Amino acid sequence: MHFTKQDIENLDKQTRVHFINSLSGFKSANLIGTVDDQGQENLAIVSSVFHLGAHPPLIGMIMRPHSVPRDTLENILQTGQYTINHINADIVEKAHQTSARYNKDVSEFKAVGLTPYYTGSCIAPFVKESKLKMAVELKSTQTIELNQTVLVIGEITDVYLENDKAYCQDGFLDLEKLNTVSISGLDRYHTTSGLIRLSYAKPNEALHPLSIAPCK
Amino acid sequence: MHFTKQDIENLDKQTRVHFINSLSGFKSANLIGTVDDQGQENLAIVSSVFHLGAHPPLIGMIMRPHSVPRDTLENILQTGQYTINHINADIVEKAHQTSARYNKDVSEFKAVGLTPYYTGSCIAPFVKESKLKMAVELKSTQTIELNQTVLVIGEITDVYLENDKAYCQDGFLDLEKLNTVSISGLDRYHTTSGLIRLSYAKPNEALHPLSIAPCK
Structure with missing residues (x-):
């Protein structure tokens, strides 16, 4: 099956959106917690982290x-x-529902049934039900001139991990122990099964499997 | 388990690399095929598409x-x-091996045992063993000043899909029918299991599951 540039152009808008969104492969599944300068909470699902x-x-x-x-x-x-x-797999529906266009004065936390959680010096709310939470400090934004999307870059200042056993000896995290899901296209959610972890590749040297044994 | 900015800073370099690479969630798994202006082939695994x-x-x-x-x-x-x-799951080891630092005059295709495949007007080689191949035209590059990485943006001009049944009625692609894998951290590969596809979210309206029935 071959789609040319013209075939892609000829797809109706919604079909093209589904199709092109499927092409990059599996995506990360994250909820972004924020407040405005009045403290009004917002929560949004993002698959482009x-x-x-x-x-x-x-x-x-x-x-x-x-x-x-x-x-x-x-x-x-x-x-x-x-x-x-x-x-994670337990909150997929609630996370997806945050993509509805709620008015600015509605907290998506309340609307979908997730719990805002505040800790440390971060003024933005975490999602209590999430098993891996990060506080992030904005470093830069830049508009992509080609289509006016905005690249937002932040520095990770704190990481909260619910399950110690997900932290492996060498710093690697076993996301499956956190039930973290993946997204394909606009709207499909997936759990994963680990195939293999592979050693650092060198020319003329065979790869070997790496351990995912926890630290603790 | 709480990692502060200082804790992250204090991790030894390799541990930090594994840890931070794990934080964004699941990543796409792609091979980038190129040639230089002399026709010398290159193939590289990239998890940031x-x-x-x-x-x-x-x-x-x-x-x-x-x-x-x-x-x-x-x-x-x-x-x-x-x-x-x-x-896809069948070529994970070969794909990972492309990350070894081969000299510029070595074709990773040959070194790892994947097959370069040329079609249409694209002068860059596709990977024959891949079940979803795209020809891409460079549109822009920009350096991210914060760490000197480079954002490369291209326009998809052709899509080659091996399995017709992966193309769903509404344009969505069932990546599981293509055995596409996902990456976590630097070096772990995963297959996936579909949990659910969810309808377009609207305020005060219940979500419903969407079909992944193929077109053909």
């Missing part, structure tokens, strides 16, 4: 263009802080 | 800083073209 660097610990995400309301982005710009919370 | 927009169909990826050799990026800049190929 990606690793950007380990030192300093930077994480990126893509926000939609200004043509749609973007409470999350406005809140991040106002306060400079946000939380990133892994979505 | 992400969806950037459906109209035009844009796809992004992050490349490492100039301090390490970046044949893939140099080739893309020289030719303006590349291919993105989903990694």
Whole structure:
């Protein structure tokens, strides 16, 4: 099956959105917690969070263009802080429901039935039900001129991990022990099964499996 | 378990790399096929490919800083073209092995045992063994000043899909029918199991499951 540029262009809008959203492969599934400068809470599901660097610990995400309301982005710009919370299999429906267009004065936490949780110096709310929560400090935003989406980059300042056993000897996290899910396309959720962990690759040297044994 | 900014800073370099790479959640697993202007082939595994927009169909990826050799990026800049190929469960080890630091004059295709495949007007090689292949035209590159990584953005011009049954009625692709895998951290590979596909969310309206029935 071959889709040319013209075939893609000819797809009706919704079909193209589903199709193109499926092409990048599996995506991360996170909830972004924010408040505005009046303390009004917001929670939004985002499938575009990606690793950007380990030192300093930077994480990126893509926000939609200004043509749609973007409470999350406005809140991040106002306060400079946000939380990133892994979505686990138990809260998939509630997480998905945060994508509905609620008015700005509605807290998605309350609307979907998730619990805001405050800790440490982060003024943004975490999701209590999430098993991996991060406090993030805004570092930069830049508009992608090609389509007016916005790349938001933050530095991870705190990590809260519910299950010690997910933390492996060498720093690797076993996301399956946290029931973290993955997204494909716009709207499908997946659990995962570990196939293999592989050693650092070198030319002319055979790979070997790595352990996922916990620290504790 | 709470990791503060200082705790993260205090981790030894390799532990921090594994840890921070685990935090964003599940990642896409793709092979990037390129040639230089002499036709020398290169193939590189990349876990940072992400969806950037459906109209035009844009796809992004992050490349490492100039301090390490970046044949893939140099080739893309020289030719303006590349291919993105989903990694499936059958080729995980070969795909991982492409991350070894081969000399520039070594084709990773040959070194790891994957088959370069040329079709259409794209001068970059596809991976024959991949079940979802895309031809991509470079649209822009921008350096992320915070850590000197490079955001590469391309437009998808062709999509080759091996299994018709993965193409669903509404444009969604069932990646599980293509055996596409997901990556966590630096080096773990996962297969997935579909939990649920959910309808477009609206305030005060219940979600319902969506079909993944194929078109054909």
